[in-house]
Amino acid sequence: MRHFAIVGSGPAGFYTAEALVKAYGDAARIDIIDKLPVPYGLIRFGVAPDHQSIKAVSKRYEKVADEAQVRFVGNVAVGDAVSVADLRDLYDAVIFATGAPHDRTLGIEGEHLPGVIGSAAFVGWYNGHPDFADIDPPLDGAAAAIIGNGNVALDCARILSKTREEFAGSDIVAHALDALEASNIRTITIVGRRGPHQIAMTPKELGELGHLSAAEPYVDVPDFPDASADEALDPGQRKSVTHLRDFAARAHDPKPKSVRFDFFARPVRIEGDGRAERLVVERTALNEEGQGVGTGEHYAIPASLVISCIGYQTPRIEGVPYDDKGGRFANKDGRIDDQLYCVGWARRGPSGTIGTNRPDGYDVAEQVSAAMPPGTDGGKAGGTGLDQRLSAAAVRSTDFDDWRRIEQAEEAAARPDAPREKIVRHADWLKLLGH
Template identity: 75%
Template sequence: MRHFAIVGSGPAGFYTAEALAKAYGNEARIDIIDKLPVPYGLIRFGVAPDHQSIKKVSVRYDKVADSENVRFVGNVAVGDGVSVEELCGLYDAVVMATGAPHDRKLGIPGEDLPGVLGSAAFVGWYNGHPDFADLSPPLDGGHAVVIGNGNVALDCARVLSKTEAEFEGSDIVRHALEALMQSGIRTITILGRRGPHQIAMTPKELGELGHLEAAAPQVDPADFPPEAADEALEDRGLAKSVGLLRGYAAAPVHKAKEIIFDFFARPVKIEGAGAEQKVTVERTRLDEDGRARGTGETYELPAGLVISCIGYTSPPIVGIPYDDRGGKYKNEDGVIDDGLYAVGWARRGPSGTIGTNRPDGYEVAATIEAAMPPGSAGGKTGGAGLDALLEERDILATDFSDWRRIEQAEAAAARAGSPREKIISTAEMLKLLGHA
């Protein structure tokens, strides 16, 4: 029998568990460990609440969790309640699938001001993540600045712009919806240090901005190169996205709220407090290598709220070598050390889509299979050893049946048209389960 621990229950963790279960069958026992009492990670707390079709991928993960040789172990913080070294002593292989839940720093003066949030915090707030349930984003000013040119920046801008009716069918949490409906924000500026040809935005997310009830995107036509240059974008999959931006620039629509794309612009300083907060921005140009260089020309943008969407980092954990520059665990093709592996964003950094984690998980599982082929004996205690350790430390773990009870309670509390009303407190979850 082989025993495997996967730390993190997001897409990378579930795809790795699926691959290991297929490779080993009944010869393996697989524990998916998460610090929260509930599974799904990025799917539950990162995917925008109005993108329910994407969240449905969790149905596939349900099938993995329901397998006889796979177990969900929630409410266990690896690196705190249990060390990585201890897990490696209990399991034949430990796979770090923690994702990258921490915001990358801007590295500019003023980024620690109260009105400046990372996207992990802001997205976690409106998605009901327990760590950010008490966040109170300043929404009373008229202006918001969103820094970044990827899909997360679009998600934040869209959520700030929607009407209450447009959230129907979503699972945005009640406290966030109520706050957003009282928001005074009317102008959202999306800052990008490079131009339209260098964005990391997909057509679906960009296209949604053109159908908002009360908000419309604004793009300066002068930011585009000649249209013939778009032909080179076909190989990079950007042609449709840039085409949408060109459409917004050619036929601007005026509504009560505006989403302004400010290209060739990078923040250099944030000052002030409350509605008087402002961002100093420097104009940039691209050098011959395609990198953004400052021109020295600066201007100021009012910004009662600033949301930084420039990327994420994996959490440093004692016992795992860390790549500070990449914000991930040091590894070679997913191998950190003997019996210790990394997968997903913890392996390659925050890049790719949810689906990108499937081949990544299968590749790491294949590496494990090569190192310890099916049929070979392991001799570790696995889940039984973990259970004994948790009992000794009075750590109350949750399982998948507990998650089902939480899920049912959330569905029962949902407002009309919503699939669920998330429980936003770990303590409340445990209380519901009788663990408090």
């Protein structure tokens, strides 16, 4: 029998468990360990609440969790409740699927002013992550600036722009829905240091901005190269740029809110008297390598809320080598060291889609099965040993049946137009379970 620990219960973790089940059959036991009492990671706390079709992939993960060889072990923080050394002692291999939940810093003056929020915190706030339930983003001002030209920036802009009615069918948490309905923000500026051809926004997400009932998207026509240059783009990027060109050309309806794309703008500093009031940027131009370089022209964008969407990094865990530059675990093709592997964003950095994590998981499972062929026995204690150590440390873990009880309670508490009302406090999850 072989015993494996997967640290992290998001997409990468479940795809890896799925691959290990296929590789080993009944000859393995797999524990998916998460610091939170509930599973699914990015699906629950990162995917936008109005993108329920994407969240439906959790049904596939539920089937993995129901496999006899797989166990969900929630409410266990690796590095706190148990150490990496403990896991290496108990399991034949430890696979980190912790994602990249920490915001990268902007590195500019004023980024620590009240009103400046990383996208992980803002997304976590409206998605009900317990670490961010109380951040109370300032929505009392008239303007917000979003730094970044990827899909997360689009998500943040869209969430700030929607009416309460447009959230029907979503699982946005009640505290965020009420705050957004009362928001005074009327202008949302999406700031990118390069131009329309360099965005990392997908067509579907961009297209959604053109169908908001109370907000209108604006793009400046001079920001585009000649239309003939679009032919050199790959098909997906070309569709995205076409959306931007349509926004620039459309006859704009008068609406209460506007979403403005400010291309060729490099954030320089954030200013304000005790809180964020404006984002100062420098106008840029593309050099021969396609990078945005400063022109010396500066101007200010009013913003009492500044959301930084410039990327994420994996949190460090004692005992796991780290790649400072990449913001992820130091690894070669997913292998960190003997017994230690990583998958997903913890391996690659924050890139790709949810589906990109599947080949990652299968690749590492193949490496593990090659190093430890099915039918061999490593003599490890596995989950039995973990339970003993958790009991000795007075740590109460949760299992998948506990998650189903939480899920049922959330569904029962849902608004009439919502699939669930998420419980957002760690203590409330445990109270529900009688822990």
